[in-house]
Amino acid sequence: MNRLLHSALPVVLASLLCTTALWPAQAAAPAGAGAVKDIGQVSIDHHVFTLPNGLTVVVHSNHSVPNVFVGVWYRVGSKDEPEGKTGFAHLFEHLMFQETINRKSEYFLPLDKAGGSDMNGITDVDQTRYYQTVPSNALDLALWMESDRMANLGRSITQAGLDAQRAVVQNEKRQDELGQQDPTAQIHRNSYFPLGHPYRHTTIGSMDDLNKASLDDVKAWFAQYYGASNAVLVMAGDVDLATAKQKAAHYFADVPAGTPASHMQRWLPDFPQIKRDYVQGTGAAGGLRRSWPVSGEDPRELARLQLAAGTLAGSPDTLLWDLLVDKLHLASSVSANLSNNLLVSTFSIAMTLRPGVTPEQVGPILDRSLADYFAKGPRDAQRIQAIVVGTENNLLRSLQSNAAVGAMLAQGQLYDGDPAGALAQLDWVRTATPEDLRKVASKWLDRPYYEMVIQPALPNAPAPGVVDRSAPPTPGPFTGTVRFPAIVETRLSNGMKLVVAERHGLPLIDASVQFATGTDGEDGYGEGVATQAINLLALGTTQRDASAVSREIARIGFYMNTSIGERNMGLNWSTTSNRVDDSFALAADLLRHPAYPQSEIDRRRANVNIDAAYDAYERNPIESAAQLYAAAVWGPNHRNGRMTTRARAHADFARQNDRAAIARFHDREMGPANATLYVMGDISVAEVTAAAERHFGNWRANTPTALPDPAQDAPPVRSGPRVILIDAPGAPQSSVMAGHLVPALDQDAAATEALMNAALGGSFHSRLNMNLREHKGWTYGFGAGISDAVRGPRVFTASGTVETDKTAAALVEIRKEIRDYVGTRPITPQELERDRGAAIQAIPASFTTSGAVLGAMISARAMGLPYNRAEGAMQRLAAVDLQTVRARARDTYKPEQMTWLVVGDLHRIEADIRALGLGPVEVWDVYGKPLR
Structure with missing residues (x-):
């Protein structure tokens, strides 16, 4: 089960476009040669129908060879993985080859016995596909196998099977990483795609996420994405339409439709200006790679951009190769390519530089060449014609294979809603003019881009060992200061x-x-x-x-x-x-x-x-x-x-x-x-x-x-605790907020208050977070703080989300920590010094920019303080003593007067919370209306 780091091209023609492989065919026709006869319209006979459960079926009949390609394409890939579940799509691809409740053998064995070939599964960013080519007499077997796992794998996965395939995938990851020492691919992903973009992580995922994958997780993944309505079944080869319809209905009609999966349509990285990374490569020569985001909304543009790539680089008679490789001898190779995906396509120009050549030498030349292309387009019409001819040849040769045709039809249906979309793209390429290529290149490439500058590898020989690695070094004395300008x-x-x-x-x-x-x-x-x-x-x-x-x-x-x-x-x-x-x-x-x-x-x-x-x-x-x-x-x-x-x-x-x-x-x-x-x-x-x-x-x-005047808008005075519950049926976690009003800010006590809060809930090492996250493992994070207010009362709040079945227990721990903090277990000298040191040493770094200093001046003035108030922050923190912090905490935190607000699945948490006796319990709706 192979894994692709980059997806197969949704625009299927891109894999057929002849841009580099057919150089001999690009030679100019001899003088006096007659016009080459057009090969005419290329067609692929096919039919599409949909079963009542939403399964889309594509059929192509070709009786020249007694075999049938059977494939199932699912509309799910690594882009659908939420944070913390990277690698799930690929892990599940492996699980799909395990036993089911009806088949007590691995997937390959029955098909091997029947003479099946080319059996595999592949996951990429946009899709997961499974396929095999079987003799015509084994078509029923292949359809039974595919329908069986589509219908039943969710009920069949076991912990042992999950653990076994997890180990396989992790070994696959280790093997890939062992053979891929070049860091540029991951750096490119991290820099090119913004935080949160579905394409930012690798398809194989992280070791941590794979380790965390539970049996319930993978079953939920199956239920969400492996329904019939989220799939395309293709049969291509020795089968007629009537037989295909009968067999598809027979084997797949009872497969659950599943919940139609929702998918993001587009997300293009945005580069308001050129973004550039300098990366240490692994080769002796440096390199350069530029990438431009391209929308896939217009497939005609994608086809023409791929054609433009073929005129720019990739072979000796292209613009950039001719200039940079053959004439100026600055690069050893230059390529251009359009990689197509659902959310965003990417046009890239990449080159490997000759030893001693720097990116600074090549960059301006590339800029001028592209500007010339944007102004005049490709100058060699014969190059365009050569690419078209080579593409036609590749397409025609692929039509000889039922597997190639089947894959092409499935891809077209999944991405464009047109199984024969590749043929339309061929027509667009055939009719493209130099002006068409100039326009589409100008539209998408004459704009800011992301550039990766790859530096030659450093010498491998390590320096003599002089570092004592038996223990980490102790930081020297801290000498940072803050000085505001006049x-x-x-x-x-x-x-x-x-x-x-x-x-x-x-x-x-x-x-x-x-x-x-x-x-x-x-x-x-x-x-x-x-x-x-x-x-x-x-x-x-x-x-x-x-x-x-x-x-x-x-x-x-x-x-x-x-x-x-x-x-x-x-x-x-x-x-x-x-x-x-x-x-x-x-x-x-x-x-x-x-x-x-x-x-x-x-x-x-x-x-x-x-x-x-x-x-x-x-x-x-x-x-x-x-x-x-x-x-x-x-x-x-x-x-x-x-x-x-x-x-x-x-x-x-x-x-x-x-x-x-x-x-x-x-x-x-x-x-x-x-x-x-x-x-x-x-x-x-x-x-x-x-x-x-x-x-x-x-x-x-x-x-x-x-x-x-804030004093004229006084809040109500409460003397006792209160518990408010809001129902969130089915919520896997509960949102907890607990606290009360505190007096207006006293600037003379601000440093004391900051250190007081840091130990309780204001830092990662705070008592609340260490208890609920690190020791109990009930939350991703839990903290506490006091709101900012220029004037008037403020609010102390302890807040976070906790596992639903740990909600009541978490409330007990929160109250206990706050009670102890103002009672029998006040802040310790060690906690105070830990947080004091961290706070003091962070201050100088926070004023490295003029904007930060200006912001501090504005904030100080809004509070009626001197503009340079922040200059003395380090000294004020240093002057805070332990007893003052403890006294301030006793005066500030009132664990017996807190308002508790919990939003969660009341069916699971309400009775336990009421049993705690935290205070009178009310149930509100989402607009604050009391329900009971």
Whole structure:
């Protein structure tokens, strides 16, 4: 059972395109030679039908050879593996060859006896396929075997079988890794595909995930993906249509349909700019590989891109080979290829450089060559014709094999819904013109890409051993410090505050305009209006529409984002120091003259489906935990505890998309009277002041509304515990949140509080996490912390998810840990020093960028503290003593007054939780309505 690291091409013609193998056929025709006669239309006789259980059947009749290719293609591959289950698709491929309740032998034995051949299974990123070619008289046997495992393997897998095949797969992995010392493939996957992309991990998976695969896991995989409705059965060879229909119905009609599997349609990696990795290779020569993501939505484009690849590289008469290999002698080989997959296709150009040649020599030449191709297209029409002729020959030769035809039909049906899709692709290639290739290449390749620069291998001889490896070295004394630059505060002529800190070195500037308002200032406008007012700035101004704003952002390298909190909001940007005036001009235009165009608001509004969002919310009650917890702790009448229902969401959505309300909020609440412009970087105070005065100095003064006093919005006072349960039927885990309100932040005690919380729940080594994760193994992670708030009360919360059947026991452990922490087992000197050292040594690294320093300045000022407050953080942490932490913990944590909120399968957990006696128990729905 072979494994492919890269999938077979969904566009089947790509495997037939003759781009490198038929060089002799590419020679120019001799002078006076007559035109080559066209081979005419190529066809593949086939029929498609579907059984009532959803199984798609494709039949091709060819009686020239007395055998039949029988294959089953399943729409499941490694892309369908969730995190923690990598390798499942391939592992299950191996399990499909094990015994079933009806067949007490391995899969191959009966077919071997019947004269079967080419029996195998293959898993790639998009599909898993099983096939065999059998004599015509063994067709019933092959169909029985395939239908038997499709119907019954889920009930047949045993722990012994799983363990045996797991060992086989792991040995396969070890063998592959032993023979593949080149690290570039995995590095390419990790860099090319973003985090979470289904193609980012290998098909064979990780050892850890394979070890964790349980019997229930693999049975669930079978139930989810191996139903008849998720498969294509193909019979190609010595069988007529009527017989095929009768036999397919006979053997497969009783196979369960299964649940139709849902699949992601597209996910293209996004490269706003060129991304480049330098990798140590394993060969004596270096190399270069460029990769561009391509959408597979238009199969005509894919066929033409593959044809374009054949004109660019791969053989001596192609553009890049001729230039880089034959003329300039910079590379020993150059190839171009389009690899096609369901979620994203990838066009790649790769070359191996000659010894002594550097990628820096080759890169500009490749750039110029591609630019020329984008402008003029391929220059050699004969090359195109040679590829077409070779492709036709390959296709015709493949039609001699029932196995090749069967595979082609199955691939076409699975990927394109057209078994004969390869023939349409052949027609597209035949009719493609140089202009067609120029256009498709320009469309997909004239854009940023990912490039891997492969460095020659280092010498193998190891240096003499001088390292003592008997024990890890002890770190030397920590000497890190934090020093903020000098900070100057002034005002512009209109009263707008300006804060500047010079930080010379790299020619970079970080800037922010912060307004002393936020969601607390929305009274009279509508909830969400402040968020829209700051987030929609880039939709256009009175001088620039959205496209013009976008072009200017790109032109000057203006990297912007917005932020909003309860009592502050802002526009933040960064640029280079030579673009300061341009960046100030754009920021001022966005902030002073936003158009909030109704058409753009309507367009965004049309993309939001509130009902769909709430349908999903109701289907997955776990998502309600945070909002319900806030309502429970703060009370439903407090702004922090306000529940949002479906009806309320519709009303709020209408208000927050009211252009008039957004504009009113902007005009009154966002202006120089309550704004501060912060600038840090490689620029002088004088230069910043001059630019700020030019672009912001004549901004009309505003009269912002005073923000409400948090003390006037006091939360309810609770004196006892409370338990709230929300039902999530069938949930495999329970979401647990437990805590209570704590007093407003005292900045003088902030360092003490940070170390107090770190030992209880604020770090990996905290008591809660070590107990529930490391010692009990009930959770992936469990922590605790106290919320940030500029003013007013805050919330202490211990939270995480735990296994459903361990929910009640976890609540006991949580309460025990908090009780012990404020009682008989307070923080120890060892815990304090561990967390103190970690916190202190992490501080300098957190201020390596100007943006981080600027952020600390803004946060400090929002809390009424000096701009350089963070400079003394290390000293404040060092000054904290053990007894102060213990006293603070006793004053802060109230284990007997906690509100407990648990979302889980109440059928399994409610009785046990009630029996704990944590406090009065209530059951709510997902909107906070008491049910009992």
